[in-house]
Amino acid sequence: MTEKATRPIRSDETLLAILEALEERTTPSVSDVATYAGVSKSTAHNHLSTLREHGYVVDGERGYELSLRFLELGESVRMNTEIYEVARPHADELSRETGLLVNISVEDRGKGVYLYRTRGDDRIRLSTRAGEVHELYCTATGKAILAHLPERRVESILDRHGLPKRSENTITDRETLRSELTEIRERGYSVDDEEYGQGLRCVGVPVLNGDDAVIGALSASGPATEVVGERLTTELPTRLKRVRNRIELNFRDY
Template sequence: MDRENTPVASVQTVLSIVEYLEAVGSAGVTEIANNVDSSKSTVHNHLTTLRDGGYVVNEDGHYRLGLRFLGLGESTRLQTDLYEIARPQIEGLVEGTDLVGNLAVEEQGKGYYLYRSRGSDDVRFSTRAGETHDLHCSATGKSLLAHLPSERLDSLIESLELTEYTEHTITDRSELRTELELVRERGVAFDEEEYGRGLRCVGVPVFGVDDEVVGAVSLSGPAAEMTDEWYRETLPDRLRAAKNRIEVNLRDY
């Protein structure tokens, strides 16, 4: 038996508890046990250990994630120079607009937002860092996929679920490959309401010192406003300029 690939049941239960609390906010022992398929006594024991470590807080019998996770998340984000260098560029892109600026990376076949910033409160998009997103139907995701080494790209495309979120979502692997070829040729990716109705996004890849893709930046906004030359030319040009500044600073960091 390959012990390195053998799941540890107790660890899986703890992770399920943490993920459930992340999803619902707070819950009691019975609710958690029912949703992580474990006994109440086992869940209670895990929660007690998590509480003692500062990872959960017990408020009148309901548990929520503790602020200990805040420090862990920030430490993870700061492990890459990309976050510190790209953050002011994202802020500059959205200043004075109704857009949301995004900085994303790929890990284990998922897109992760390292940073998000909203130009105004007129349109309330989520700007939570750490949120995941699918690669096949987002502008950052397609920017990342299109510039991966061919062997890794082939492996990822075969493993992606290609979930259909709207009638515009690409769910055919051959069609996705064709789309990624276009992204490589033009150096910019578009999300044509593929992840959500009424939302468009445009993104570009960011390359590191070894010329490998290390992330992607994008701008999201209401589909009714992201049209014509503004969407197809102006925003891509602004993103390319920001990308260039990020890449120059990465080389000099």
């Protein structure tokens, strides 16, 4: 995944393993955590109580769990991205107009991360959450981003993660992907034509800052049956490119 530490700190690694245990299992017992992290019960206990003392973990009636300190940290990270605050209101508006799910995503450690996801009239539970990680080579936002990263970055990302087949249409060949990226640069938008998952189609645009570096991408996605014809080839690309231009105005120097 990432660069190896020359001298990794073991107790940090168990701490992180404990965080992951708390993340995926809801209110696990100390023993569960110990097993998951591969340490003794007493060690797990010492880490947990240290985390609790500093407010990163709470133990309610049902056991230990991550505290809302992580929401605070997460929001802090999100706010520190260039694109989030500027793009968010535009994403909301676009979602209201189209009725589709609109995403803002950025690259992080060679993968895509959704900074924000919004569906126009949101009475339905969004199974889709912010912070979710996705592959770059098979999503509309991801390809829009890849199209504007330096060539060597792209290669190293593809080396690292490969192009596994996710559905019938997934692009699994580097050469095909490369020419697709060129096309995206030329026409100004990307399409995920059921490449990430069956039945899901998605149109995306990159967002560049004042120095012409990609700082993220926007996309609108919906059922393949809805995102078709004129809408797919004209309406959505036009709308997205308009939104992109409005957002990029904020990064121009006057």
